[in-house]
Amino acid sequence: MKLLYFGDVVGKPGRAALTRLVPELRKQYAVDLVLANIENSAHGFGFSPEVVAELEACGVDLFSTGNHAWKNGEGVRMLEKNPKQVVVPENYLDPLPGRGYTELEVNGTKVVLLNLIGEVFMEGRTQSPFRTFDRILEKVGPEALMLVDFHAEATGEKRVMSWYIDGRASLLVGTHTHVPTADAHIMPLGLAYVTDLGMCGATESSLGMNKDLALKKVADELDVRLEPPTEPTTVTACGILVDIDEVTKLATKIERIDREVTL
Ligand SMILES: [Fe+2]
Numbered sequence: 001m002k003l004l005y006f007g008d009v010v011g012k013p014g015r016a017a018l019t020r021l022v023p024e025l026r027k028q029y030a031v032d033l034v035l036a037n038i039e040n041s042a043h044g045f046g047f048s049p050e051v052v053a054e055l056e057a058c059g060v061d062l063f064s065t066g067n068h069a070w071k072n073g074e075g076v077r078m079l080e081k082n083p084k085q086v087v088v089p090e091n092y093l094d095p096l097p098g099r100g101y102t103e104l105e106v107n108g109t110k111v112v113l114l115n116l117i118g119e120v121f122m123e124g125r126t127q128s129p130f131r132t133f134d135r136i137l138e139k140v141g142p143e144a145l146m147l148v149d150f151h152a153e154a155t156g157e158k159r160v161m162s163w164y165i166d167g168r169a170s171l172l173v174g175t176h177t178h179v180p181t182a183d184a185h186i187m188p189l190g191l192a193y194v195t196d197l198g199m200c201g202a203t204e205s206s207l208g209m210n211k212d213l214a215l216k217k218v219a220d221e222l223d224v225r226l227e228p229p230t231e232p233t234t235v236t237a238c239g240i241l242v243d244i245d246e247v248t249k250l251a252t253k254i255e256r257i258d259r260e261v262t263l
């Protein structure tokens, strides 16, 4: 099974990158499943049904999120209907709308996508992401092919998670920092792992947000609201291409797919 997973999609520039790239990458690599983190896809904060429809139209099948999942009212109303194709972090303590994991069948194999949130340098009250993984794995059963998005700030926490679930899951991607890491590899027991996918968004930006607004907010300490740049000329899409043996559930290949698109 071949799949593509893209990091945090930031606003219209991020969506433009995927709209351009996903159809050709799907064809080029004969991909079975395309996933993306959409916590910043609606103008930088949250997602909306329109955004999901736009990304589905270009060939993205499944969506994970993170701490910004509930920042858009339309997105929250969508989550209240429990959509099957969108997951939110499973291990927040406070009850928030949305499902933490979803199951689907790909080429006759039961695939589960689980979304977890980190506890180091992150806001919100949580249960252990480690014990939460155990709990969900027990629920879905050992026959499931597990894909995990661990949305977390600390690289060390994500790396420890890779050791915790190696041999029990097929893929672990880190998201949230918006900065891609160069450590994509197969772990000793067959887990494909990367500490952070990076983002899909404007190239000349600060983590996908307008750099001038970010300068005002961070360097000048002004109370400005960040938003993606409106007219970027270049957009970046960061993600990975993974190959997983459907019988053994072991990953056989992981490589970075980082592309720049001129609009
Ligand atoms: Fe993000």
Ligand SMILES: [Fe+2]
Pocket (backbone or CB within 6 Å): 039, 066, 067, 068, 151, 175, 176
């Ligand atoms: Fe985040």
